[in-house]
Amino acid sequence: MSVKVRFAPSPTGYLHVGGLRTALYNYLFARHNGGKMVLRIEDTDRTRFVEHAQENLIKMLQWAGIEIDEGPGFGGDCGPYVQSERFDLYTKYANELLDAGKAYYAFDTAEELEEMRTRLQSGTKGDYRYDRKNMRNSLTLAADEVEKLIADGTPHVIRMLVPENENIIFHDLIRGEVKINSQEVDDQILIKSDGFPTYHLANVVDDHLMKITHVIRGEEWLPSTPKHCILYRAFGWEEPLFAHLPLLLNKDKTKLSKRQGSVAVEDFKLKYNRDAFVNFVALLGWNPSGDREIYDMNELIELFNLEKVNKAGAVFDTQKLDWYNFQYLQKLTPKEMASELADELKKREMPEMPEEYLEKVCVLVKERVNFIADIPDYAPYMLGDITEYEEKYLAKHWTKEKTPLMKELIARLENSPEFNYEPMHELTKAYCEEKEVKLKEVIHPLRLMITGKSIGAGMFETMEVLGREECSKRMKNFIEIYG
Numbered sequence: 001m002s003v004k005v006r007f008a009p010s011p012t013g014y015l016h017v018g019g020l021r022t023a024l025y026n027y028l029f030a031r032h033n034g035g036k037m038v039l040r041i042e043d044t045d046r047t048r049f050v051e052h053a054q055e056n057l058i059k060m061l062q063w064a065g066i067e068i069d070e071g072p073g074f075g076g077d078c079g080p081y082v083q084s085e086r087f088d089l090y091t092k093y094a095n096e097l098l099d100a101g102k103a104y105y106a107f108d109t110a111e112e113l114e115e116m117r118t119r120l121q122s123g124t125k126g127d128y129r130y131d132r133k134n135m136r137n138s139l140t141l142a143a144d145e146v147e148k149l150i151a152d153g154t155p156h157v158i159r160m161l162v163p164e165n166e167n168i169i170f171h172d173l174i175r176g177e178v179k180i181n182s183q184e185v186d187d188q189i190l191i192k193s194d195g196f197p198t199y200h201l202a203n204v205v206d207d208h209l210m211k212i213t214h215v216i217r218g219e220e221w222l223p224s225t226p227k228h229c230i231l232y233r234a235f236g237w238e239e240p241l242f243a244h245l246p247l248l249l250n251k252d253k254t255k256l257s258k259r260q261g262s263v264a265v266e267d268f269k270l271k272y273n274r275d276a277f278v279n280f281v282a283l284l285g286w287n288p289s290g291d292r293e294i295y296d297m298n299e300l301i302e303l304f305n306l307e308k309v310n311k312a313g314a315v316f317d318t319q320k321l322d323w324y325n326f327q328y329l330q331k332l333t334p335k336e337m338a339s340e341l342a343d344e345l346k347k348r349e350m351p352e353m354p355e356e357y358l359e360k361v362c363v364l365v366k367e368r369v370n371f372i373a374d375i376p377d378y379a380p381y382m383l384g385d386i387t388e389y390e391e392k393y394l395a396k397h398w399t400k401e402k403t404p405l406m407k408e409l410i411a412r413l414e415n416s417p418e419f420n421y422e423p424m425h426e427l428t429k430a431y432c433e434e435k436e437v438k439l440k441e442v443i444h445p446l447r448l449m450i451t452g453k454s455i456g457a458g459m460f461e462t463m464e465v466l467g468r469e470e471c472s473k474r475m476k477n478f479i480e481i482y483g
Contacts, residue, residue, distance in 0.1 A: 003035025004213050007061075008042045008203070011053035014264035015060040017316065018218060018248045018256060021281050025245060026216045027066045028282070028304035038210055039071030041082045042203070044196055054082075060265045064278050065297050070210075078210040083202050090197035093205050093235070094158050094190050102234040103190060106130070106137040107149055107156045129186040130159065158191040160200075160231060168226040173214075173243040173306045180226045188227050200224060204231045207240055216243045216306070243306050246285045247313040256316050271371065272321065276328035280321045285314035294327055322370045329366055337362035340372040348376060350383060360465045364457045379456060382465065386452040386474060393454040394482075397444035403483040405435065406445050410475045419468040421460045428460075449478040 007023040009015065030037045039061070041054050054072065061068065070076025080086055097103035108116070116135060120128050132139055137159070138146045149156065166182040190201040197205075207215060222244045232239040248256040256263055268277055279295055287293070288303035295303070329337070338358035345352065361375065361382045369378050376383055409431055413419075416427055428446075432439050447459050450471055456462060463471045 001213055003030055003033040004038065004211055005030045005035065005216055006038035006040050006207070006210065006212050007066075008040040008206075008217075009057055010042050010045065010048065011050055011057065012045070012048040013050050013053055014266055015057050016263050017265055017268065017281065018263070020060065020064060020265050021248065021284055022216065022218055022245060023061055023066055024064065024278065024282055025286075025304075025306070025309070028301050029214065029216060029306055030069075031301040032304045035213070036069040037067065038076070038078070038212070039068045039074065039081065040206060040210070041072060042199065043082060043084045044199065044202055046084075046196070056266070060269070063269055063274060064265070064281075065274070083197075083206065086202070086206070087195070087197065089209070090191065090202055090205055091195070094197070094201060097160065097190070097231075097234055098158065100234070101161070103158050103160050104132070104138040105146060105150070105156050106132075106135065106159050106189075107141075107154055108135050108137070109155075112136065132159070132161075132187055155193040157189045157193050159187040160190050160227070160234070162187050162227075162230060168229050170225060170229050170239065170242060172222075172225075173241055174246075174309050175222075175244060175311055178222070178225070182226075182230070185226050185230065200227050200231065204228050204235075208232070208235070208237045212240050214243065214306075215240045216245065219244045219247050243309070246310055248284060248316045249313040251315060251317060253313070253315070255313075261318070268321075271373065272325050273328045273332075276324040277321070279328075280324045284316065285310045293324075326370045329370065329372065332366075334359035334363050337366065337372055341375055344373045344376060345383065350376065353383065357465075364461055364465050368457060379451075381451040381453065381456075382462075389448060389452040389478075390454050393444075393448060397448055398482060400483065402441075402445055403479060405437070406442065406449075406475075407479060407483070409442055409446075410472070410479070413463075413475075414468065414472050416468075419471075420464045421458070424460045424463060446475075449475045 005026040007019075007026050009019055009023075027037050029035070039058070041057075043049055043054075058068075058071075058073070068074045070078060071081045072079075074081075094103060098105070112135065116131050117128060120131065134140070139161075141149075162185045163182050167179055168182055168185070169177060169179045172178050188200050189198050191197055206212075225242055225244070229239060250256055250261075262268065275296065278297065279293075279300075282295070282300050283293065286304075286309045288295075288305065288308065332340075335355070338355050338361075341358050341362055342352070342355065361379070362372070364382070365375055365379050369375055380387075409428065412427060412431060413424060416423055418424075428442060429439060432442060443459055446463075447454070447456065450459075450463060450466065466474075
């Protein structure tokens with residue numbers, strides 16, 4: 001069987017991280033099996049349509065490295081790939097179901113439907129499904145009356161006829177066998193009164209016509225699958241194989257939502273390394289190995305196995321995502337890091353600096369930050385003049401009595417034949433032995449003078465990157481103020 005999958009988002013806004021994971025799993029499965037990936041835009045709900053959402057969805061998929069084989073703007077033999085351009089097809093297939101006695105017209109008003117719900121709610125069964133035996137539809141009305149209502153333009157919908165008391169069984173590649181009795185399935189509306197199809201009809205028709213072999217989607221669609229199976233069987237079509245992915249959860253195990261933080265891929269794109277983010281998302285609910293967490297896209301494709309996806313929800317932990325970003329940051333070349341840092345400086349309207357210098361800064365602090373964008377905040381002293389000294393650090397490690405000791409050390413450092421780590425470290429160590437003071441008694445004042453902060457990279461490595469002239473200027477400036 002030639003594998004063909006689809007990602008079918010609605011253009012209702014940003015791409016949710018859960019949507020990206022669904023798209024990614026479809027893509028990994030398709031590529032692992034030498035198959036095709038289809039993008040279909042499901043825009044039948046025009047009330048929620050957002051302009052330019054489709055373009056943004058495609059941009060985010062492309063940013064994540066997901067390659068589309070068929071879809072709007074990508075070509076393919078099964079188009080159009082936007083549902084609003086396929087309405088004639090849905091009407092045609094709805095009529096086929098009507099002719100076969102697998103669907104029926106319903107003419108109920110909103111008031112009648114509300115009365116039905118109230119009546120059913122007050123009953124003992126708690127059964128709120130459409131009561132087709134007691135409502136105004138083509139199952140209860142005479143044929144000539146139905147024809148007249150339609151001819152008169154009476155608002156109506158088309159509902160599918162669910163078989164009575166029949167077990168609907170399907171196999172889910174993640175959850176195994178699923179069995180639901182048809183008594184629990186509503187007579188779903190297929191065509192609304194405005195002539196628009198519902199998700200259920202459009203989804204089944206499109207998956208069949210586009211030759212989709214595997215439907216890989218979120219767990220929230222699991223309750224709809226029996227309806228889709230009924231439709232496939234009503235048409236006499238072969239059903240695709242289904243796989244329903246676990247929910248993404250907040251740390252408190254509630255469903256991931258924007259109430260507890262960002263869920264838009266666009267927001268993560270602004271902050272995180274692309275490969276780190278994709279690696280993280282790929283392992284939300286699946287991991288091919290218990291002893292590895294870092295995989296590139298080719299490895300993910302090679303190892304992907306739907307049947308190893310967990311049933312339980314996966315926690316979206318941003319601290320873990322930060323860890324992934326740190327791991328990928330270490331793999332970047334100094335040139336790549338410098339380029340990102342230059343962009344960040346530009347964004348902050350900070351002075352432009354030589355690429356070679358920025359490379360050295362990145363190498364110096366990369367093991368101390370999770371993001372390149374953190375460097376200006378973590379080490380502002382590497383990217384501009386010191387504007388303040390940490391008060392507590394100053395109070396703890398400086399008194400005027402230290403001025404003679406530090407002045408002499410400064411003079412020796414300024415005259416050091418080589419201004420780099422090893423000679424400066426040896427010179428300072430020897431000076432401390434000569435003066436009979438501990439190394440920390442001069443290192444902390446040095447850090448204070450040169451960085452103004454209590455934390456940072458190694459002191460002599462920092463001085464080496466800043467250079468003799470800059471360090472000398474800062475040390476003398478400090479002595480003038482506090483000496």
